[in-house]
Amino acid sequence: MGFMAIKAGRRRIDGAAFEKRVLMIASGLAGIGVAAGDAVALLMRNDTCFLEATFAIQHLGAYAVPLNWHCKADELLYIIEDCAAKILIVHADLLRGLRPRLPDMIAVIAVATPDHIAEAFRVPHESRGVPAGLRAWDRWIDEQTPMQAPTQPAPESLIYTSGTTGSPKGVRRKAQTSEQAILGEIMRARVFGIGAGARVLVAAPLYHTAPNLFASRAIRKGELLVLPPRFDPEGLLQHIERHAMTHLYAVPTMFARMLNLPERMRRRYDLSSLSFVLHAGGPCPPAVKRAMIEWLGPIINEYYGSTEHGPLSFSTSADWLARPGTVGRAAPSATISIQNDTGLQLPPGEVGEVLGHNAACSDFTYLHREGARAELQRGDLLMTGDLGYLDADGYLFLCDRKRDMVISGGVNIYPAEIESVLMEHDGVADCVVFGIPHPEFGEAVMAIVEPQHERQLDPEMIRVFLAGRLASYKVPARIEVRQGLPREESGKIRKRLLRDPYWQGAGRTI
Structure with a gap:
């Protein structure tokens, strides 16, 4: 690690201090019993402690398991128990409602919620401090001696991603392997663009794979990493100007919100230091991407991939302007194939399922679900569940998702999970959930509910019902109640017939 500093709020930690704290944390975790192959859960917002913990856990050869702090207690507990986490490291305010339900065997290390995060999320003062009886992060670290043992071979990650079944x-x-490490360095240098002197800004949540990797790359290769507590459009511009940021990771929703700022406000800030902007996490509306390129110049880059596949394709601004809508050509070490349902490779221009593999990424399994991993395999490639085509020059265009996943604001949302919860309502006879176009988030979640016979359902009451059972971002933005949903002969709801009218005139189907 050769970086100079990480800045989060009013706290700035230089590289030497960061490395020392990582070794002290590793020593402390080992003292609690963490060893290679164990899991440590992280429930924190964007903060230096998230990255300190991640690097310390990896130093031990253990798995750092980031948790989505938007999730409800039931969702968090499922992951904590599924990965058999030995320790939970958590911002103090996020313990509310969770602590009494934690497994007895898990140790908790609480981080006092920093003022800048508390202010950004309006955390009351009484919820910011470490509860009595728990290890307090900074005090606990101060009690440790830096670990002298060599770094263990570190597993790359254990990151949870919702399945189409919702769990x-x-x-x-x-x-x-040593070969994958070499290929990985070449791939990351190209896709992330971060090298010596890079000043990197990450405002997307670190519990997501892409911003997590982007931030980690900044620590290993860059000069400065800045972590705002949450995304704020004007605040982002202020950070870019104030710290002369050169690299930015974003999702399309952030672009939309930045473009919604008044023109005079956007012109107020000097953004000339920016040289590389990377976006992923869902489709970017063409008008938004074109406007971003016109505003910031040809520095907007995109990659397409997933937690399972790693980066599969990469597109520069020049690529996109020459072929609007493309997500680029195969990334370094990646292979992309378009196939029909029988595994036949399709010619350029013909739509089929996108399959891919990146040789720079180590192989993976689904924890406790090895069979689910095998279902993705087709020869040397893995199915993505996306539909698309390659043009004659090998540029990939995405058309639709074979599975019905919705990507809203860069977050993956699975309709099957929401449909399952809706069916728990005693007034719901059937339902369907899908994505509809949204100018800011790319997609929004919509639910159409068929009521039980002679039952009157109020959409707002359904929303309240869901809000108590699902993370807020999974609650449909739009809910309609309809009698007699269209069905196949088999009785299955014709989802496409309900979904398609909302996409007419959108200029895209995903």
Whole structure:
């Protein structure tokens, strides 16, 4: 690690201090019993402690398991128990409602919620401090002696991603081979663009794979990493100007919100230091992407991939302007194939399922679900569940998702999970959930509910019902109640017939 500093709020930690704290944390975790192959859960917002913990856990050869702090207690507990986490490291305010339900065997290390995060999320003062009886992060670290043992071979990650059935799956990667490490360095240099002197800004949540990797790359290769507590459009511009940021990771929703700022406000800030902007996490509306390129110049880059596949394709601004809508050509070490349902490779221009593999990424399994991993395999490639085509020059265009996943604001949302919860309502006879176009988030979640005979359902009451059972971002933005939903002969709801009218005139189907 050769970086100079990480800045989060009013706290700035230089590289030497960061490395010392990582070794002290590793020593402390080992003292509690963490060893290679164990899991440590992280429930924190974007903060230096998230990255300190991640690097310390990896130093031990253990798995750092980031948790989505938007999730409800039931969702968090499922992951904590599924990965058999030995320790939970958590911002103090996020313990509310969770602590009494934690497994007895898990140790908790609480981080006092920093003022800048508390202010950004309006955390009351009484919820910011470490509860009595728990290890307090900074005090606990001060009691440790830096570990002298060599770094263990570190597994790349154990990150949970929701499955199409709605229950999260742990994507557990094996350690990289020496060849994969070399290929991975070439791939990351191209896709992330971060090298010596890079000043990197990450405002997307670190519990997501892409911003997590982007931030980790900044620590290993860059000069400065800045972590705002949450995304704020004007605040982002202020950070870019104030710290002369050169690299930015974003999702399309952030672009839309930045473009919604008044023109005079956008012109107020000097953004000339920016040289590389990377976006992923869902489709970017063409008008939004074109406007971003016109505003910031040809520095907007995109990659397409997933937690399971890693980066599969990469597109520069020049690529996109020459072929609007493309997500680029195969990334370094990646292979992309378009196939029909029988596994036949399709010619350029013909739509089929996108399959891919990146040789720079170590292999993975689904924790406790090896069979689910095998279902993705087709020869040397893995199915993505996306539909698309390659043009004659090998540029990939996505058309639709074979599975019905919705990507809203860069977050993957699975309709099957929401439909399952809706069916728990005693007034719901049947339902269907899908994505509809949204100018800011790319997609929004919509639910159409068929009521039980002679029952009157109020959409707002359904929303309240869901809000108590699902993370807020999974609650449909739009809910309609309809009698007599269209069905196949088999009785299955014709989802496409209900979904398609909302996409007419959108200029895209995903």
